[in-house]
Amino acid sequence: MAELNGRIEAIGKRVEGGERLTFDEGVELFERATLLELSALADRVRWRLHPEPVVTYVIGRNINYSNVCWVKCSFCAFYRLPGSAEGYVLSKDQIFQKIQELVELGGTEILMQGGLNPSLKIDYYEDLFTSIKARFPIHLHALSAAEIIYITHISRLSIKEALKRLKASGLDSIPGAGAELLVDEVRDRVSPLKDTPTAWLDLMQTAHELNIPSTATMMYGMGETLAQRVEHLMKIRDLQDRTGGFTAFIPWSYQPNGDELKGQGGTGYGYLRTVAVSRIMLDNVKNIQASWLTMGPKIGQLSLQYGVNDFGSTVLEENVVTTETTRHLMTLDEIRRNIEDAGFAAKRRNTRYQLLE
Numbered sequence: 001m002a003e004l005n006g007r008i009e010a011i012g013k014r015v016e017g018g019e020r021l022t023f024d025e026g027v028e029l030f031e032r033a034t035l036l037e038l039s040a041l042a043d044r045v046r047w048r049l050h051p052e053p054v055v056t057y058v059i060g061r062n063i064n065y066s067n068v069c070w071v072k073c074s075f076c077a078f079y080r081l082p083g084s085a086e087g088y089v090l091s092k093d094q095i096f097q098k099i100q101e102l103v104e105l106g107g108t109e110i111l112m113q114g115g116l117n118p119s120l121k122i123d124y125y126e127d128l129f130t131s132i133k134a135r136f137p138i139h140l141h142a143l144s145a146a147e148i149i150y151i152t153h154i155s156r157l158s159i160k161e162a163l164k165r166l167k168a169s170g171l172d173s174i175p176g177a178g179a180e181l182l183v184d185e186v187r188d189r190v191s192p193l194k195d196t197p198t199a200w201l202d203l204m205q206t207a208h209e210l211n212i213p214s215t216a217t218m219m220y221g222m223g224e225t226l227a228q229r230v231e232h233l234m235k236i237r238d239l240q241d242r243t244g245g246f247t248a249f250i251p252w253s254y255q256p257n258g259d260e261l262k263g264q265g266g267t268g269y270g271y272l273r274t275v276a277v278s279r280i281m282l283d284n285v286k287n288i289q290a291s292w293l294t295m296g297p298k299i300g301q302l303s304l305q306y307g308v309n310d311f312g313s314t315v316l317e318e319n320v321v322t323t324e325t326t327r328h329l330m331t332l333d334e335i336r337r338n339i340e341d342a343g344f345a346a347k348r349r350n351t352r353y354q355l356l357e
């Protein structure tokens with residue numbers, strides 16, 4: 001373990017003792033600790049939570065059922081405005097076909113997300129989810145908080161009522177996408193038309209209370225400060241204390257892809273620092289997932305030394321966070337090879353993080 005000195009050494013001792021860090025300590029670590037110090041501390045927390053040398057993955061597929069959206073987030077190159085000739089809504093048969101392909105590969109999870117499409121009210125989702133569940137034994141990890149909040153608006157329902165109906169029709173869990181940075185200043189700047197950070201957290205709290213688990217994400221690299229990243233982590237940690245409903249945390253950096261934000265995107269060094277601080281601060285979120293889709297397989301593999309214990313999903317398609325130019329795809333064999341080459345046993349899991357082998 002790298003030599004920790006002064007103030008960082010004191011913080012490091014608290015981490016080693018299993019103590020929870022404050023906001024100020026998180027910022028101090030982020031700003032002053034070396035990469036190796038962060039790796040050593042994140043690794044401590046990782047092994048405390050996962051004593052076995054195992055890294056998990058899930059066989060899943062992303063389905064972007066519609067790209068129609070009016071929210072115009074400045075970092076997003078995926079959406080098409082309502083009325084655009086390039087807008088689409090996949091037919092049920094197209095969706096079934098994609099799920100069939102996944103099931104034939106032994107897959108267990110569908111991650112289904114789209115835009116905020118004004119023509120799709122709750123009955124569309126109820127019908128779609130019911131039809132999927134009638135045909136396939138598949139876990140439906142679907143609809144970001146922003147999509148669900150919008151469905152409640154256009155369907156004139158409370159959040160609780162909408163979630164109950166979606167759950168009854170087959171929704172199993174909610175992806176944490178759309179959190180970006182849960183800081184008002186950042187949200188107002190990059191996605192002013194989206195729901196607020198408070199609304200995202202309230203939606204997740206209600207879902208967890210209804211026994212609908214979710215993941216949590218963080219998209220950073222949009223001109224925010226390191227303190228704002230830690231603020232985001234604190235909000236996730238506080239909600240997790242109340243509900244215990246977050247199964248995993250997944251940080252990734254903003255990917256420039258022809259959108260309006262025109263930022264520079266993250267580096268491997270910045271990603272490893274961010275993932276390590278996330279592991280250290282989120283002592284109550286059991287799993288940290290690699291984001292190799294955006295950061296690439298090599299950085300994904302390295303992140304296993306920075307607190308990551310899960311390699312996420314085999315992704316057959318993904319349009320919202322990446323474009324052709326930034327996409328990194330790996331076969332199942334490559335995923336397993338990357339995990340095993342780093343010294344871990346690669347084990348398949350389901351969406352609830354139960355081992356399947």
Ligand code: SF4
Nearest residue numbers: 069071072073076115
């Ligand atoms: S990130 Fe989501 S909500 Fe924002 S414009 Fe893209 S599809 Fe719409």
